Amino acid sequence: MFSLKVPLSDERRRHQRVKVALLGRYMLSSRREYPCQTVDMSPGGLGLIAPVPAQPGERVVVYLDHIGRVEGQMIRSVPNGFAMTVSATIRKRDKLAAQLTWLTNRNMLGLPEDRRHERVAPKNPRALLVTEDGAEHEVRVIDVSLSGAAISSNLDLPIGSPVTLGKTAARVVRHFEHGIALEFARTQNADQLTEQFG
Template identity: 40%
Template sequence: MQLAQAVEKPSIRRLEAADRRRHRRVQWAVRVRGLTGEGEEFTCTTVDVCAGGLRINLARPLSKGENLVLYIDGIGRVEGVVARVLNEIGYAVQFTVPQRKRDKIGDQLTWLINKDRLGLSDEREAERRPGGSQVVAIYGSGISIACAVADVSIFGVALKTAGPRPMIGDRVQLGERAGTCVRYIDGGFAVDFRTLHGTDI
C-alpha cells in the first residue's frame, strides 16, 4: 500500500505540471458562482484563468480534492476539483471536463479577454470568426488603418487590411492593447502582444 502511494503521488504531480505547461494562464477577474460537493453555494472572483482551470479567492475554506460546480460569467457551467490550497483564501481549481470542452473554454476565454481590450464587436457565429470584426490599428507616427480580424488568440492577432502595413518590429496599438508587428500575412500582418515589456496579457 505504501509503495502504491509512493508511486501515485509523483504521477499526480507530473500530471499537474503537464497541465500547467499546456495551458498558459492570464490575469482575468470575473465573478463566479459555485456549489461545493455538499451542495453549499458560494460566490468568488477569479485571479487568473486558462483552458485547464482557474485560481480563485474565496473567504470560505475549501479542501484539496473537493469537487466543485462553477458557473462562470461568459463561460457557463464547468465542473472542477480543488487542485491546490494556495493560502487562507486562494485556491487553484482544475477543470474536470473532456478535452473538447477544454478547447471550447479556451476559445471562449480568448474572445472574452480580447473583446473589450481590442474593441471587437460581439457578433460571433462561433468562438473564432475569421474576418468577423473590425478594428483600427495605430502605428508609427500616428498612422491609423482599418483592419479586419482574421484570427485572434490571447497572445496575438492576425489582421487583414487594404491600407499600408506597419514595418516588422513597429509598435501597433489596438484599442487598449499594444503589441509588435512580427510578420506579414497575405493581405495583412500579425501582431504579438507578448513582445512589449510591461504589456498586460
C-alpha cells in the same frame, strides 16, 4: 465522450493561464453555494477568489459569467481563495480556450460585451425590486432587454440571489459601480417588457 485526465505538471505546460476577472458562484461537496471571482484561468485550471475554501481534492462546481458551468478539483490554496483543475472533454477544453481568447481580446481591444438581446432604456425607469426576504426596494432601471436588466441601486446582494423586478423573477449575475445586473428567470417578450417598463 471521455474525460481527459493529465498530471498537473503537464497541465501547467499545456495551458497558459490568462488573467481574467469573471464573477460567478461555486458549490462545494456540502452543496452550499458561495459567490466568487476568477483571478486567472486556462482550459485546464483556474484560480478563484472565494470566501469559503475548498479542501484539497474536493470536487468543486463553478458557474461563471460568459463561461457557464465548470467543474474540477481543488489543488491548492491561494491568498483569499483556491486553485482548481478543470475536468473536461477535449471538445469542452477547446470551447473554453476559444471563450478565454475572446474575453482576453475583448478586454484588450475594449470591445462591447456580448449581449444576447438588445438593451433599451425604459420609458418608466422606476421599479420595485423584491429580495428573497420579502423586502421591497424602489430602484431605477438603467436598461432592460428580453433576458435581463441593469438597475441603479446600492443594495449589496450576493451573485445568484433570487429577486423579483416588478413582476419578473430574476437573479443577480453581476455588480457594477452603483448598480446590479439581473438575469430574468425566463426570456421575456417585447409585450411583457412594454407592459412593465413602457
